[in-house]
Amino acid sequence: MNRTSYGAAIREAFVYLLDHHPEVFVIGQGLWAKWYVGNTMTDLDKLYGPERIMDSPVSEQACTGAAVGASLCGYRPIVVHPRMDFMLYAMDALVNQAAKWSHMLGGQAHPAVTVRAIINRGGEQGAQHSQALHAWFAHVPGLRVVMPATPRDARDLLISAVLCDDPVLYIDDRWLYEWEEDLPPIVESPLEREGPRILRSGGELTLVGVGYSTRLCLQAAQSLATKGIQVEVIDLRVLNPLDPFTIVASVKRTGRLLVVDGGWRTCGMAGEIIACVSENLPLGMLKQSPRRLTLPDAPAPTSAPLERAYYFGESEIIQAVRALLG
Amino acid sequence: MDSTLGDLANSSACNAPLAIGNSDPARLLAQLRTMLLIRRAEEVIGEGVAARQVICPAHLGIGQEAIAVAVSEHLRGSDRVFGGHRSHAHYLALGGDLYPLLAEVLGKEAGCSRGMGGSMHLYAADKGLLGTVPIVAGTVPLAVGAALAAKKDGRGDVAVAYFGDGASEEGVIHESLNLAAVWKLPILFVCENNLFSSHLHISLRQPTDRIARFADGHRIPAVTLDGNDVVAVSRAAEDMIAGARGGAGPGFLEAVTYRWRGHVGHREDEDVGVDRGADLHLWKARDPVRRLADALIAGKMLSSDAYSALQADVDAEVMEAWRRARAAPYPPESHLLDRVYAEAGR
Numbered sequence: 001m002n003r004t005s006y007g008a009a010i011r012e013a014f015v016y017l018l019d020h021h022p023e024v025f026v027i028g029q030g031l032w033a034k035w036y037v038g039n040t041m042t043d044l045d046k047l048y049g050p051e052r053i054m055d056s057p058v059s060e061q062a063c064t065g066a067a068v069g070a071s072l073c074g075y076r077p078i079v080v081h082p083r084m085d086f087m088l089y090a091m092d093a094l095v096n097q098a099a100k101w102s103h104m105l106g107g108q109a110h111p112a113v114t115v116r117a118i119i120n121r122g123g124e125q126g127a128q129h130s131q132a133l134h135a136w137f138a139h140v141p142g143l144r145v146v147m148p149a150t151p152r153d154a155r156d157l158l159i160s161a162v163l164c165d166d167p168v169l170y171i172d173d174r175w176l177y178e179w180e181e182d183l184p185p186i187v188e189s190p191l192e193r194e195g196p197r198i199l200r201s202g203g204e205l206t207l208v209g210v211g212y213s214t215r216l217c218l219q220a221a222q223s224l225a226t227k228g229i230q231v232e233v234i235d236l237r238v239l240n241p242l243d244p245f246t247i248v249a250s251v252k253r254t255g256r257l258l259v260v261d262g263g264w265r266t267c268g269m270a271g272e273i274i275a276c277v278s279e280n281l282p283l284g285m286l287k288q289s290p291r292r293l294t295l296p297d298a299p300a301p302t303s304a305p306l307e308r309a310y311y312f313g314e315s316e317i318i319q320a321v322r323a324l325l326g
Numbered sequence: 327m328d329s330t331l332g333d334l335a336n337s338s339a340c341n342a343p344l345a346i347g348n349s350d351p352a353r354l355l356a357q358l359r360t361m362l363l364i365r366r367a368e369e370v371i372g373e374g375v376a377a378r379q380v381i382c383p384a385h386l387g388i389g390q391e392a393i394a395v396a397v398s399e400h401l402r403g404s405d406r407v408f409g410g411h412r413s414h415a416h417y418l419a420l421g422g423d424l425y426p427l428l429a430e431v432l433g434k435e436a437g438c439s440r441g442m443g444g445s446m447h448l449y450a451a452d453k454g455l456l457g458t459v460p461i462v463a464g465t466v467p468l469a470v471g472a473a474l475a476a477k478k479d480g481r482g483d484v485a486v487a488y489f490g491d492g493a494s495e496e497g498v499i500h501e502s503l504n505l506a507a508v509w510k511l512p513i514l515f516v517c518e519n520n521l522f523s524s525h526l527h528i529s530l531r532q533p534t535d536r537i538a539r540f541a542d543g544h545r546i547p548a549v550t551l552d553g554n555d556v557v558a559v560s561r562a563a564e565d566m567i568a569g570a571r572g573g574a575g576p577g578f579l580e581a582v583t584y585r586w587r588g589h590v591g592h593r594e595d596e597d598v599g600v601d602r603g604a605d606l607h608l609w610k611a612r613d614p615v616r617r618l619a620d621a622l623i624a625g626k627m628l629s630s631d632a633y634s635a636l637q638a639d640v641d642a643e644v645m646e647a648w649r650r651a652r653a654a655p656y657p658p659e660s661h662l663l664d665r666v667y668a669e670a671g672r
């Protein structure tokens with residue numbers, strides 16, 4: 001066991017992949033600077049050299065497309081977008097190319113590319129430097145989407161993503177980088193076997209989080225437990241392909257569902273989960289209508305007082321849970 | 327790297343007082359004042375960053391003031407200007423009011439974007455500034471569209487797209503140049519080539535350092551010059567803007583310069599992990615403000631005392647605006663939702 005922060009866990013995954021898989025290399029902006037990617041890639045360029053850790057020009061589209069191309073030729077590139085917002089220039093490479101390649105060529109070619117996108121918000125960065133667009137990408141068949149919430153997943157899901165033969169979007173969140181956990185030794189595990197996971201058991205309500213919101217859910221569950229309220233916390237982990245059955249089974253037990261997501265509400269991940277549960281739950285099993293807690297349907301504001309109103313925290317989750325429990 | 331810029335990119339060259347020739351002294355003095363205003367405003371913003379009064383990312387263009395001042399001289403309120411993340415100078419040079427800029431940087435409701443944008447999102451439509459936002463190269467095609475609208479309007483207005491050397495690495499810049507050329511649009515592309523894109527020198531990003539080569543490829547007339555020479559930039563911008571107004575199509579102005587502060591924030595000594603020590607020191611001798619002031623003083627158009635008085639005057643103006651901005655209120659929470667669509671709240 002080894003106490004490791006989320007940020008350091010990501011770095012451990014890079015080290016493992018670069019040590020054990022010579023076909024892995026990394027392209028992205030800021031890989032030779034400490035500033036862009038926090039503590040998640042410190043000194044990798046010095047350890048593995050600039051040929052495998054390629055800091056790039058400001059060319060998201062070409063870098064992502066090039067990574068897809070190299071992945072069709074035996075490599076397992078990882079493209080790093082230090083901020084998800086910048087990745088929108090790379091939509092074609094991801095959505096039209098990588099996600100479609102296997103299907104439209106009859107299953108004969110598989111772009112084993114991983115795109116790492118970082119959610120980086122707060123600090124008055126404003127509308128173009130704050131977005132959490134995971135739901136968009138989860139909408140695209142052919143593109144696997146994972147969002148680690150815990151340090152262990154930050155490490156292990158990155159390894160699984162890179163070793164997967166499909167294109168994978170791996171989304172980490174800077175608000176999680178300081179979270180520490182004891183990590184077991186690394187065991188490679190196929191991504192296809194990963195899915196939502198129960199992080200805390202409880203019988204009164206099912207609380208589903210994704211990425212950073214999972215952390216908030218855990219904190220809220222802990223506080224509620226001190227008041228004698230036991231909620232179950234499920235971390236979504238794999239957004240696409242989505243396996244709802246862990247969540248459905250939980251709601252069958254609890255009869256109440258609250259989904260918490262740091263993305264927008266309309267057409268978001270929370271709505272998708274509520275839909276899946278609604279479709280799969282026998283009639284009459286719900287004690288309350290399911291609820292979602294999301295960002296308001298507005299771009300991120302800038303000034304600190306508005307940011308405080310825009311982003312929810314533990315107390316908003318607790319309030320929503322209490323409202324559902326009546 | 328194979329440098330085509332030569333002395334223009336050489337920190338030890340181009341540091342003499344400006345050759346002001348027979349330029350109009352009143353105009354030179356006005357340029358000097360605007361440059362001083364921009365410099366002082368950005369210094370104060372930098373102090374605000376250091377004191378954690380400014381929270382939003384602030385990209386200072388100290389050292390690059392001459393370019394916006396020279397270009398803006400030839401623009402009018404009906405022109406359409408777009409910028410990026412480092413655009414305080416673009417705003418102020420167009421005549422944007424100081425107080426709303428400082429209020430914006432502090433996230434206050436009196437800001438030029440009503441406190442919803444911060445330093446990276448500026449707006450002053452009455453001066454022709456239609457937006458400066460931080461997705462690299464994102465506003466360049468918008469400027470092309472504004473030029474298209476200007477051409478349709480037929481009133482001789484032009485668009486200006488400010489962008490950096492790093493932005494030229496985005497594909498959309500090349501599409502934009504082609505559109506402007508093939509549709510013969512009234513637009514001036516202004517590339518502020520400060521040789522860096524955050525932590526990376528241009529030699530680590532491109533095979534050579536002259537960005538105007540991309541204009542050559544699209545048959546857009548281009549000039550590359552010392553961006554710290556306000557007189558030279560002004561002359562070139564005048565010609566190209568007049569050409570665009572007259573229907574000659576796009577122009578490309580590459581102004582070579584250097585930023586004194588880090589990529590973001592107030593510090594000089596640490597540029598997102600890069601120490602530029604010696605080079606920065608040399609570039610300070612290429613100071614666009616001092617080279618103009620020295621030329622004016624040498625030409626007896628300005629006394630040392632008058633220069634000191636001018637600096638004091640600018641400082642008082644900036645500090646007064648800063649004090650007001652600091653005391654101003656934040657936007658109300660209701661603005662979270664009622665600014666998303668044109669019809670509030672719907």
Ligand SMILES: Cc1ncc(C[n+]2csc(CCOP(=O)(O)OP(=O)(O)O)c2C)c(N)n1
Pocket residue numbers: 029058060085086089411412460461462489490491492493494520522523524589
């Ligand atoms: C699409 C996109 N990619 C990356 C960034 C991060 N970024 C912000 S400014 C910048 C450097 C741009 O360099 P340049 O265009 O030369 O402008 P300068 O900062 O030198 O003024 C980068 C990479 C961004 N804001 N948008």
Ligand SMILES: [Mg+2]
Pocket residue numbers: 490491492518519520521522523524
């Ligand atoms: Mg630059």
